[in-house]
Amino acid sequence: MTTAHEKYDRLIARARLLPPTPTAVAHPCDRSSLEGAVQAAESGLIVPILVGPADRIAAVAKEHGLDISRYEVVDAEHSHAAAETAVRLVREGRAEALMKGSLHTDELMGAVVKRETGLRTARRVSHCFVMDVPRHPDALIITDAAINIAPTLEEKADILQNAIDLAHALGIEDVRVAVLSAMETINAKVPSTLEAAALCKMVDRHQITGAMVDGPLALDNAIDPEAAAIKKIDSPVAGRANVLLVPDLEAGNMLAKSLSFLAGADAAGIVLGAKVPIILTSRADSVPTRLASCAVAVLVAQARRSAPSGVVR
Template sequence: MSDRFISENKTYDEIEIGDSASLTRLAREQDFLIFANVSGNLNHYHLAAYAQEQEGLPETFAPGLWIGSLISAVMGNQIPGPGSVYKKQTLDFHEVCYAGDELLVEVKVIAKLPDNVIRFENRVTRTADNRLLVSGEADLYAPKTKMRFNALPAPELILDHHPHFEAIIERTQALDPLTTAVVAPEEERSLGGALLARKKGIIEPILFGSKERIHAVAKELDQSLEGIEIIDEIDHARAASKAVDYIADGTAGALMKGHLHTDDLLRAALRKERGLRAGRRFTHVFVLDVPGLSHPLLVTDAAINIQPDLKTKADIVRNAIEVAISIGIEVPKAGVLSAVETVNPDIPSSMDAALLSKMAERGQITGGIVDGPLAMDNAIDLAAARTKGITSEVAGQADILVVPNLDAGNMLAKQLAYISHAEPAGLVLGAKVPIVLNSRSDGDLARLASCAIASLHHARIGKIS
């Protein structure tokens, strides 16, 4: 049974001068947010990625006592280990630790004092350049009794908070409501979402569908439809076509799906006469607010293009970069996913990823940084990227994940939503106007965020054109 014990302390008598221990740890913005919740220290400089309303904040850097807690972890887990108690700790801070830095934390016994006190020298360095970040000394009461413990796995923490969508919605308050043609809002979620977005000042809806059903749903919701234009059309395909007519005439600036089949909506948008084609393929983008992630995450294409070829993937990347810029990501980083991070002729997605990356290098895809192939782990996790030896501006910090096909994208987006508690907003790009494409299961926040993203994108594209 001895192999079950993973934690064993050292008593005062066992410890000798010169004994040492260490750990290596990647500094993550998520750690800083957890530390802020536990300590109550909400200094924006340690949470710069989350304090989006503040301009001019520096790059996110670690709270000093978070680094100090790593020193405590070495002594509490390794030497002296369980049973040790702090008496004194000094910390001298030499340089700043930034999110993404890998830290080497070292402790060394420099003296054995009376009353079972052990004195340690502490050092924290940045592994990339061996620069000293923190130094100091600690006095600990060493345990008198030998102890062993079974594994004690710490529970994973889920940061169920969606600051990115809140910030996106807040940004629309400076804009006029976007006139939006809402097709078939004939059940509670679709009508309720449109009315809530109107109440928040994000959109001004025009409702296309069965007037009788729409009024019945509004009554169930106890909501007034006063002042809202309703175009009575019981046939969903014709309702979608009439909505597109309004957009073609310049009366509305966005299209929004209600309780109808996506095919009916897009068939009207893609019609040859007075449709919404704009020269690119229609592609879908999920914008996800993933708890604990310091930026919105875009996943594309997960809803329209089933098995896209290289030309279609290029439009998928272009459209995603455009919407990322619209929501405030100045230079979006797009990671093109495959099962591997090296080019393998037997894996077509790795070949497409390499070609898309080269297209971006040659200026055929602009506005962002594109790199691939990248596996999922090294696209979003810096530690995984460094372990694999990948040097890239995208690896470990992708804003956009470009998936090989619809199956992969749909599974990824729904895993993030249902396992990681992400909120998903959905938008179709490549048309003359943004198309809000929510799932029937989406809640209020997802619908509000989708409308807000459409509003911001419409405002930016309108200025460019």
């Protein structure tokens, strides 16, 4: 049995072996967001560039006893300007990651996906939870539970490839993806089972690479070997999946929150598919979860630096 946060501790320890990643923190104007950036900096994970109203950031730091004297502050009048400025710092090469502060996710992502001035790549932008689930031996990647509401088959292919690339960046050697549905058999009345089958064939044709992928699989026979054996599913993924591709945002959001609130799991969040990793944290996140989100971004940034030219991650 693993101890609390053991999987996150391993991620954080691995990320600390790398140089801290310059990170543009957009609008850190409350205690949670500013403290999270400072904690990640003090842990040797990031070098924050604090982007937002300078006087307001200074006031929050003073009120809560946070020392930000070592960190660069880039003045931006309001949250919208902070998002635009943080994205510009990335485009200028001054930052290799983005971190959400006390602004709405849509506001930050709006700046990220702008065609002319944003951070788009050829890939669809998607979100992954890297979940530390008690009594589960390994970290579990769930995608997409936060950005793409009802992705098409083409969009799911990008979401899947983003998750596979993330798993490799985290040092997972055998990436085993379960494409989830309500059942493990193909049923024309359940569109997610047809899309799961199509994704598996795309893997066979090398349109998606880097992992063993199987689906459709129900959640039980995706992660529980006994359930897979009972159903007589002969697959290297069934019962052993470490990446779960959900049918849509609603299913993913419910799955992630069920694990968090009923099973005591922690959920580190990262957005992929842009030119740099984007750290999404919530006010309710624990310190280990905040640090794990930053550690994931550090590892993704390192994978991007070491990837062959032209490879999009």
